[in-house]
Amino acid sequence: MQLSLALDDRPLLPRIRDRLLARLGPRRDGRRRDPVSQLVRSMLGSKTRDEVARRIFRELRRRYPSWDGLGEASPRAILRIIWPVNLAEPKAEQLPQALRMIVACTGRLGLDHLADLDEEAAMQWLRRLPGVGSKIAAAVLNFSTLRRRALVVDTHLLRLGGRLGLLPLDADYDAGYEQLMRQLPDAWDADDLAELHRLMKLLGQTICTAHAPACGACPLRDLCPRCGV
Template sequence: MQTSFGFAVPDVARWAALLAPVLMGVPPLLVRRPVGQLVKSIISGRTQDAVSLAAYDRLVATFGGPGRLAVAEPAAVARVIADVTFADDKAAYVVGAMKALKAGPLGFDLDPLGGWPLDEALAFLETLPGVGRKVAASTLNASTLAMPVMIVDGHVLRVLQRLGTVGPRGDIRDASETVTGAMPDWTGVDFLHFHMATKRLGQTICRPEAPLCDACPLAGICPGALVANRTSH
């Protein structure tokens, strides 16, 4: 069976079972309301988790909530999150997204998105400044909404590319839609745990350069690892 992208439907359930040990000792994520998770996700791209989390906490301490962010000067927001990558751009996105929400049909209360069809909820969020599929999926899945959609960042995308889920040119949207579509019975928590496991794998083992295939729980079924093993002998 092929996906709409031309690749075999992934055996996500098997991968998730094999990756379960990767999450041992990893503390659970703090679950935020959707608007808080939206802001956190906007500032977290290409930034270490500890750095983006500290920056988010400073935003909350400084501005208190989305209403004040909507009327803040982007330069003031950038000063608060100065240690994240592309701080100026992200500050402009945060302010722009909060302004758009304030003027929109839901305001800052994004809870109703939980009752929308998934594709409509994603599309709504993706109209906001700085919001692509990764941020939209994170807002819906990693928040109190816990909607069943796969969050894909750069680490997760690399793992899924090496597993053959998407091709080398496949992007975050392709990977998210493929994994989400492959697991129609999964809950939001199932998707969040799989995201966390694949992200950690990408950070620690399935690295961009010199991946540690011998230490990978998926090495026996990963096309990338099998090719690496053949070429090394």
Template sequence: MASANRPRGGTTPAPTAETRAFLVEVHGRLCRTYHCPIPYFHELDPLDELVSSLLSHRTKNADSARAFGNLRAGFTDWEAVRDAPVERVEQALSPCTWPEAKAPALQRTLREITERQGRLTLDHLADMTVPEARAWLEAITGIGPKTSAAVLSFSALHRRALPVDSHHHRVAVRLGLIPASLAVGPSHRVLEAMLPEEWDAQQVYDNHEILMLHGQKVCHFRSPQCSRCTLLDLCPTGRDRTAGQVRAAPTAQAGLL
């Protein structure tokens, strides 16, 4: 299945009906497990969501939330963050990984938005289509497909955009939806193309959340819990792992005789 979805020549191939049906079956099972629809976890405006998303890169949610809170408590607004000495911003971001890199990068992003819009706001995204809004965001230095999708989906805009994090990506690879050679960034376009066109923003958000949750709770990076996975019969990786364990059992038993 993965080879059918491998991008060629920079284009996204149309998913087959079989691939889409497979994804819908996966989605249905995981929705029953994790109780869709899943509530949105906050209602930030788009600019707040952008800052939050940038801070979360390679950082635990609790730590990035602390850093975000430090910014809101220590500065009057995002213009003040933009214009502050970088050392003050770096200090506020100390709960994050790499605050020394994130502080100047955040200020650069805020300056770029100001230069492009004439003021520091992302309110104009509400008047754009999703492709237009994502292209506008991704033209900013340091913003890729995950961040653009997060801004549109997770913010109060609640638009139809699919973020893909490392857990989501890992589950999709193991299911054979995408090849292991397809990195997280380009996988956004491929996985989003598989979603049924009639799905609304809530269903697209659910798809991200349930695949992410499954990666966190069952399909771990190390030692995935295949034996208790609701997708085991659909998952080629899980079937191979459990078959290998069954084959190894007689050998292990024989060593005890």
């Protein structure tokens, strides 16, 4: 085992994935939302804890069984529901604006047309929506039923990428997305990218945390320039 690790001269990301899979196990989630629902969920979830965003998304869905209704709702009415998420006020403005912009551009509230664009063009299309940057655009493409090859680079992946030498320490979401996408093996498909996101995020939440990384317990410590083991 030690010999095979020492001789492993593959690029860093495949080695990281193997280590995380061995430690954390497969993270293949079969559930996928339609793209508009994923957009709403991802916009709510930005800078917000997962359990809060999940709860508020369910409540929003209950109040607006059709997203058309959310697009027509006033920011004030939306704020009364989504206030527990971070940045609730701008999100209450941006959510209906984004939904109305989709209708204005495509004639209906749907994002299925993105399936006909290549990934870069689809990312650019989504980034034009209010409140949507690289992280949310990639989540819509990768996590939804569109199942496209786009890595969701959130704050955990930025931090891990910086510490592991995959990214500059000051990379933002756009730079993190561009640079990590370039390092992914061509053979990895959308499900592989979704799994990589979940594995790295879980490590970031549990071991490689923002303020107290537990390097001694980390399965990546001998790959990590910061740790120096």
